[in-house]
Amino acid sequence: MVENRPWLTFFSHAVLIAGVLAVAFPLYVTFVASTLTLEQILQVPMPLIPGDQLLQNYSQVLGAGSTTGSRAAVSSMLVNSTVMALVIPLGKVTISIISAFALVYFRFPLRGLIFWMIFVTLMLPVEVRIIPTFKVIADLGMLNTYAGLTVPLIASATATFLFRQFFMTVPDELAEAARVDGAGPMRFFWDVLLPLSKTTMAALFVIQFIYGWNQYLWPLLITTDESMYTVVIGIKRMIVGSDAANEWNLIMATAILAMLPPAAVVVLMQKWFVKGLVETEK
Amino acid sequence: MEKRVLFRSAWLPYALVAPQIAITMVFFFWPATQAVWYSFQLQDAFGLKSQFVGLQNFSALFRDSNYLESFKVTALFSVLVAFSGLAISLLLAAMADRVLRGALAYKTLLIWPYAVAPAIAGVLWAFLFAPSIGIVTYLLKGFGIEWNWIIKGDQAMALVVIASVWKQISYNFLFFLAGLQSIPKSLIEAAAIDGASPSRRFWTIVFPLLSPTTFFLLVINIIYAFFDTFGVIDATTQGGPAQSTQILVYKVYHDGVKAADLGGSSAQSVILMFIVITLTVLQFRFIERKVQY
Numbered sequence: 395m396v397e398n399r400p401w402l403t404f405f406s407h408a409v410l411i412a413g414v415l416a417v418a419f420p421l422y423v424t425f426v427a428s429t430l431t432l433e434q435i436l437q438v439p440m441p442l443i444p445g446d447q448l449l450q451n452y453s454q455v456l457g458a459g460s461t462t463g464s465r466a467a468v469s470s471m472l473v474n475s476t477v478m479a480l481v482i483p484l485g486k487v488t489i490s491i492i493s494a495f496a497l498v499y500f501r502f503p504l505r506g507l508i509f510w511m512i513f514v515t516l517m518l519p520v521e522v523r524i525i526p527t528f529k530v531i532a533d534l535g536m537l538n539t540y541a542g543l544t545v546p547l548i549a550s551a552t553a554t555f556l557f558r559q560f561f562m563t564v565p566d567e568l569a570e571a572a573r574v575d576g577a578g579p580m581r582f583f584w585d586v587l588l589p590l591s592k593t594t595m596a597a598l599f600v601i602q603f604i605y606g607w608n609q610y611l612w613p614l615l616i617t618t619d620e621s622m623y624t625v626v627i628g629i630k631r632m633i634v635g636s637d638a639a640n641e642w643n644l645i646m647a648t649a650i651l652a653m654l655p656p657a658a659v660v661v662l663m664q665k666w667f668v669k670g671l672v673e674t675e676k
Numbered sequence: 677m678e679k680r681v682l683f684r685s686a687w688l689p690y691a692l693v694a695p696q697i698a699i700t701m702v703f704f705f706w707p708a709t710q711a712v713w714y715s716f717q718l719q720d721a722f723g724l725k726s727q728f729v730g731l732q733n734f735s736a737l738f739r740d741s742n743y744l745e746s747f748k749v750t751a752l753f754s755v756l757v758a759f760s761g762l763a764i765s766l767l768l769a770a771m772a773d774r775v776l777r778g779a780l781a782y783k784t785l786l787i788w789p790y791a792v793a794p795a796i797a798g799v800l801w802a803f804l805f806a807p808s809i810g811i812v813t814y815l816l817k818g819f820g821i822e823w824n825w826i827i828k829g830d831q832a833m834a835l836v837v838i839a840s841v842w843k844q845i846s847y848n849f850l851f852f853l854a855g856l857q858s859i860p861k862s863l864i865e866a867a868a869i870d871g872a873s874p875s876r877r878f879w880t881i882v883f884p885l886l887s888p889t890t891f892f893l894l895v896i897n898i899i900y901a902f903f904d905t906f907g908v909i910d911a912t913t914q915g916g917p918a919q920s921t922q923i924l925v926y927k928v929y930h931d932g933v934k935a936a937d938l939g940g941s942s943a944q945s946v947i948l949m950f951i952v953i954t955l956t957v958l959q960f961r962f963i964e965r966k967v968q969y
Binding site: 396399400402403405407408409413414417418419420421423425426435436438439440442468485488489490492493496497498499500501502507508512514515516517518519521522523524526527528529530531534545546549550554561562566569570573578579581582584599604607609610611614626627630633636642645646649652655656657659660661664667668671672 | 679680681683684685688689690692693694695697699700704705706707708710711714745764768771772774775778782783784785786787788790791792793794795796797799800801803804808809811814815842845846847850851855863869874875887903906907910911924925928929932933938941942945948949952953956
């Protein structure tokens with residue numbers, strides 16, 4: 395604190411509280427809507443105090459899903475989302491850390507080309523190659539499969555670069571000592587590099603968990619079977635028409651269920667989350 | 677920068693990069709090449725035959741008023757998302773940097789929207805603004821504003837901008853806060869001793885020192901508005917009404933998946949690739965994200 399200006403401090407708190415409330419307002423209304431009956435929501439204005447339908451709505455979506463639009467149960471969607479949110483970070487961490495290891499600790503022909511190939515993937519997000527990627531997945535018979543949902547999203551330049559940056563900061567003496575002691579490259583990788591990379595892996599995992607959970611365009615393209623929907627897609631499919639035609643109480647209960655796991659990860663693992671966010675963008 | 681200690685093996689490094697390179701080839705390079713290839717082809721109505729038509733798909737696009745309109749929509753949308761998002765986040769971060777009490781609580785309460793999928797952010801705001809039942813629509817009616825984003829293009833644009841900004845505030849906030857906290861306190865103290873007011877200190881010292889962060893976030897937000905907001909748009913307006921929120925990415929999807937116009941959609945993909953490449957180069961060039969071979 396440079397100087398004491400009580401009014402400015404008061405103003406700062408006022409702005410922050412207003413910001414927090416504005417950010418939280420949609421969440422609150424969503425939660426309230428998920429505890430009401432559809433009739434209550436369709437009254438204008440809808441009540442802003444939670445109702446007594448919480449258990450009713452949540453057990454309905456988890457067990458049976460909505461009755462209009464998509465009929466898949468949200469519990470199976472949550473399973474699909476969980477698979478995506480776990481397999482993508484695990485796969486990404488694994489293939490990125492070994493390719494970064496190769497790029498940093500070996501000199502080999504084509505190394506420049508391989509580095510360049512990984513770098514270029516930054517410039518080819520799914521959004522710019524929608525149709526041809528869909529065709530590739532279809533040709534490989536990977537539509538409506540977990541492999542199709544996860545494997546194409548595992549390759550990532552950012553993760554490889556993150557590990558590469560980190561390996562660069564690992565003192566050369568460690569590798570030297572390992573070599574003097576007669577350890578081969580894989581031994582060095584397992585016993586020295588991996589334990590040192592734990593926090594980087596954790597940070598990357600947290601960011602990629604959210605990335606995997608929140609995927610939208612990709613599952614939208616390659617899942618046509620309701621049993622393969624992720625929860626984010628499922629919500630979209632429950633919205634079938636204009637305002638009154640939707641079962642908003644169920645949609646909002648599903649929205650809460652869809653937001654809970656990634657939000658819990660962000661809040662509970664805040665330290666790793668911030669580290670991962672800042673470092674993947676460096 | 678190179679490592680002094682290197683391991684030697686004729687095959688191991690290739691085995692280590694193989695999984696990543698295999699996925700990159702199959703799911704990145706092959707489709708991207710296909711996109712370029714299709715963009716020079718014209719398919720007949722049944723998708724049975726295609727012929728090479730050179731740049732015809734591209735010239736057709738640039739004569740298409742819908743496509744040019746989509747460029748304008750995208751430009752307006754990304755400017756609105758980037759500037760309002762950055763302004764709000766900077767204000768909040770500057771305030772959070774000032775307060776001593778409750779700083780961590782504020783931070784926690786502001787970062788969670790990062791965890792919300794863009795499509796869900798869209799659904800939440802669409803519900804609040806729903807023309808007949810939305811609670812915000814009801815409040816606006818009290819002020820005499822008739823709100824119906826299903827019919828009115830500018831209101832649809834406002835809706836997708838609000839939903840997109842809401843989701844992105846936490847990201848911008850975290851980076852601004854980190855930027856603010858890395859500014860040496862001695863500079864600000866010196867200015868305070870010289871009698872500079874808080875707002876003057878902010879605009880003449882803090883803001884210029886923050887410019888690398890701001891520029892970085894500007895690029896990131898433009899990329900976000902271009903690509904990641906697909907979910908917001910698909911879950912709410914689906915480009916409507918009358919294409920008033922049809923950003924370029926949404927048009928690629930719409931023309932390719934819904935209208936099944938392979939050549940036209942691929943040509944649009946190729947144009948988007950150029951845009952991404954430009955943005956990525958900008959990002960690396962000016963932000964000095966150091967990449968050495």
